[in-house]
Structures are given as structure tokens and as C-alpha cells.
Amino acid sequence: MLEKKLICTACGSTFSLRENLARCQKCREPLEIEEFISKNIDTEERSDIFKRYKSFFPFQSSCSGLSLGEGMTPLLSAPSFAEKYGVKEIFLKNETVNPTWSFKDRGTAASIHHAIELGFRRIGTVSTGNMAASVAAFGARAGLETTILVKGDIPSEKLNPVAIYNARLIKALGDYDRLYEESLRLGERYGIYFMNSDVPFRVEGSKTIAFEICEQTEFNVPDFVIIPTSAGGNIRGIEKGFREFYKSGLIPHIPTIVAAQAEGCAPIARAYEKNSLTIERFPNPHTVAHAIENPFPPSGNQVLRMLHRQRGVAVAVSEESIYESQLELAGMGLFVQPASAVSLAALKKLRQTGSISSEQRAACILTGSGLKYTAVFDAYNLNAEECLIDDLEKLLAVK
Numbered sequence: 001m002l003e004k005k006l007i008c009t010a011c012g013s014t015f016s017l018r019e020n021l022a023r024c025q026k027c028r029e030p031l032e033i034e035e036f037i038s039k040n041i042d043t044e045e046r047s048d049i050f051k052r053y054k055s056f057f058p059f060q061s062s063c064s065g066l067s068l069g070e071g072m073t074p075l076l077s078a079p080s081f082a083e084k085y086g087v088k089e090i091f092l093k094n095e096t097v098n099p100t101w102s103f104k105d106r107g108t109a110a111s112i113h114h115a116i117e118l119g120f121r122r123i124g125t126v127s128t129g130n131m132a133a134s135v136a137a138f139g140a141r142a143g144l145e146t147t148i149l150v151k152g153d154i155p156s157e158k159l160n161p162v163a164i165y166n167a168r169l170i171k172a173l174g175d176y177d178r179l180y181e182e183s184l185r186l187g188e189r190y191g192i193y194f195m196n197s198d199v200p201f202r203v204e205g206s207k208t209i210a211f212e213i214c215e216q217t218e219f220n221v222p223d224f225v226i227i228p229t230s231a232g233g234n235i236r237g238i239e240k241g242f243r244e245f246y247k248s249g250l251i252p253h254i255p256t257i258v259a260a261q262a263e264g265c266a267p268i269a270r271a272y273e274k275n276s277l278t279i280e281r282f283p284n285p286h287t288v289a290h291a292i293e294n295p296f297p298p299s300g301n302q303v304l305r306m307l308h309r310q311r312g313v314a315v316a317v318s319e320e321s322i323y324e325s326q327l328e329l330a331g332m333g334l335f336v337q338p339a340s341a342v343s344l345a346a347l348k349k350l351r352q353t354g355s356i357s358s359e360q361r362a363a364c365i366l367t368g369s370g371l372k373y374t375a376v377f378d379a380y381n382l383n384a385e386e387c388l389i390d391d392l393e394k395l396l397a398v399k
């Protein structure tokens with residue numbers, strides 16, 4: 001692994017992969033691992049994504065025994081949606097079937113692999129949701145000392161699904177952005193590998209979403225890939241995955257990358273509209289799409305640079321359209337989080353504005369499971385009919 005370098009996404013400075021760095025030591029912008037160019041996919045390997053795509057990772061050992069079965073998720077075609085919205089094809093990448101029910105498992109597994117190769121015995125993260133559960137679960141699997149830092153005011157509905165994995169859980173009172181930076185600083189000092197939302201190996205893990213989409217479409221990739229975006233780690237990984245396959249000559253073009261946000265917290269979409277390459281803190285964030293409610297995304301600037309370079313798009317959708325899309329997806333059998341429904345809402349909006357034509361194909365990334373956030377049930381009129389058993393026949397008798 002050691003010949004690949006970490007490159008600063010802003011100033012181009014390079015650093016060694018032997019160090020566990022999350023930020024450029026000169027300009028504090030995110031780092032990215034040098035591109036991997038290869039035509040080598042181990043198509044016989046059907047369960048371990050890090051073995052299947054081995055030539056696209058810098059790992060030296062195979063580190064088996066760390067996997068919980070992350071990745072290799074289905075890409076479903078949704079002809080009913082394609083017909084309804086007048087596009088050629090709509091794909092749904094179902095990340096809800098990951099071991100802790102979100103795509104975060106891919107980046108967690110990649111980061112733990114790196115941590116172990118560097119000799120770390122202590123890992124951690126800062127999160128209030130899916131990433132916390134993911135790191136707690138994979139830390140338990142790997143037998144590492146795992147510390148999860150959460151906001152002081154986290155509701156028990158969110159805390160308990162993390163606590164169940166028996167990691168060390170610390171509620172830290174104070175400013176969340178500061179907690180993020182403090183964790184990286186203390187991690188460096190005390191040898192704790194903090195795998196926060198946009199660390200380089202989390203981005204590497206997310207690459208595999210793109211790799212799988214390429215393979216699942218027989219390398220005839222969709223025109224658009226729509227990604228609910230918060231910190232920016234996942235969208236960076238997906239773009240890097242397509243870029244690596246493109247440069248390797250495996251796909252004819254890179255799909256248009258779409259950063260999808262909620263209007264209630266849209267720092268990236270707002271900067272994009274203003275043609276700015278710098279994120280500003282989004283004031284008073286509020287959206288039902290909690291998993292993407294980051295008002296000051298750590299990879300925000302890099303996402304803007306990437307969208308600019310790749311002619312990507314950023315779009316923000318209304319709360320109403322998020323709820324509507326969540327119900328629509330459930331109506332075809334997929335119960336996703338509100339944050340994940342943002343991808344379908346964005347597709348509809350881009351179709352309405354003509355950005356996606358009737359001849360084009362789009363993939364929505366369904367980032368996480370709806371069961372993670374059951375409070376949303378209150379927003380819907382979900383009810384059941386009721387009757388005495390004796391009256392059941394009357395209800396069912398209609399032919």
C-alpha cells in the first residue's frame with residue numbers, strides 16, 4: 001500500500017499513507033488517495049468487496065474476519081417510476097441491505113482495514129446516527145477498543161441502536177464542529193484512529209458503490225447518479241470510483257454526479273447556485289432528512305470543486321417532496337430514510353426542469369434504511385382496518 005500517496009484535493013501537497021491523516025497539513029482541506037488504474041476485477045469473488053476490487057485498494061493483507069458482509073447490494077430497475085417520470089430508466093441502488101442498514105459500512109470496513117494495517121488497536125468516530133452504529137458494529141467484529149462521540153442532546157431513540165454494540169459511548173457537551181476537530185487532534189495524540197465522515201478511507205469505501213453500478217449495468221453506466229449529500233464523503237467516493245473505472249478504460253464516460261440536499265439544509269446546493277467554490281455555514285438547519293443535516297460539511301469545498309470539474313449538479317428539494325418520495329419508494333417495496341428519499345425527490349425535480357431528458361437513465365442511491373428513523377411514522381396517516389373475525393368474510397368477499 002505504501003507506494004500510493006495521499007494528495008491534498010486543494011493544494012496538491014502529498015503525504016504518506018503510513019500516516020493516519022484526514023486533512024492536508026498545509027491547508028486543512030481533505031486528502032484523497034492517488035487514483036488506482038487497473039482492469040483487474042476478481043469476478044469469482046462474490047462476497048468480499050475488498051477482494052473483488054483488490055487492485056483498487058492499497059491494502060497489503062486480506063484482513064479477513066473483519067467483514068460483516070458489507071456491499072454487493074442490489075441495483076434495482078424501477079420501470080414504473082421511469083414511466084411515471086418519463087425517463088428511459090431509473091435504477092435504485094439499495095444500500096439499506098448493508099449490515100447496519102446504511103452505506104456507511106463500506107467506508108467503516110475500509111477504514112478499519114487501514115487502521116489495523118497501521119497497527120492501531122483503538123478506533124472511534126463522531127456521529128449521531130448511521131456512522132456511529134456502523135463503527136460500533138465493525139469495531140465489535142474486529143475486537144478493537146471503540147469510542148463513539150455523540151452530541152450531548154442526542155435522543156435515546158438514536159443512542160440505543162449504537163449502545164447495543166457495547167462500544168464506549170461518550171456524550172460530549174458543546175459545539176459539534178469543535179468535537180469533530182478535537183477528535184482528530186486527540187486521536188493523533190493518543191493513537192485512536194477516528195474514522196469520521198470524510199476521512200480518506202471512508203471515501204475509498206464508497207468507491208465500491210460506483211464499481212458495483214458499473215458492473216451491474218454491464219459497464220453501460222447511467223447518465224446521472226444522484227446522491228443524498230451531507231459531509232460529502234460518499235459523493236466523493238462515488239465520483240472517484242467512476243473516475244478510476246473511466247481512466248482504466250472500463251466505462252465509456254463518467255455519469256453526471258448530482259449532490260442532492262434538503263432545502264432546509266443545503267450549504268452545497270446554495271454555494272453551487274452562486275457559482276461559488278467555498279462553503280458557507282447554512283443558518284438554522286432544519287429538515288426531516290436528519291442524516292444529511294450538516295450545515296457546514298467538512299468536504300463541502302471539495303464537493304464544489306469536484307462538481308465544477310466534472311460538470312456535476314447540486315440540487316435542493318422541499319420537505320414535502322421528501323415525504324412524498326419516501327412514500328413512493330415504500331409503495332414499491334423499499335422503506336428508506338427520509339435522507340435517502342431525497343435522491344428520488346431530486347430526480348423528479350431535475351426531470352421537471354428538463355435537466356434530465358426522456359432519453360436518459362438515472363440511478364438514485366438509497367443510502368439507508370427507514371427503520372432507523374421511525375418517528376416519521378407520525379407524519380403519515382398509517383392505519384389498519386379492523387373487524388370482528390365473524391365479519392372478516394364481508395370485508396374480503398369482494399371479487
Ligand SMILES: *Cc1c(COP(=O)(O)O)cnc(C)c1O
Pocket residue numbers: 102104129130131197228229230231232233234235291292337339340367368369
Ligand atoms: C451519512 C449519510 C448520508 C450522507 O453522506 P455523506 O458522506 O455525509 O455526504 C446520506 N444518507 C444517509 C442515510 C447517511 O447515513
Ligand SMILES: [Zn+2]
Pocket residue numbers: 008009010011012013024025026027028029
Ligand atoms: Zn492542501
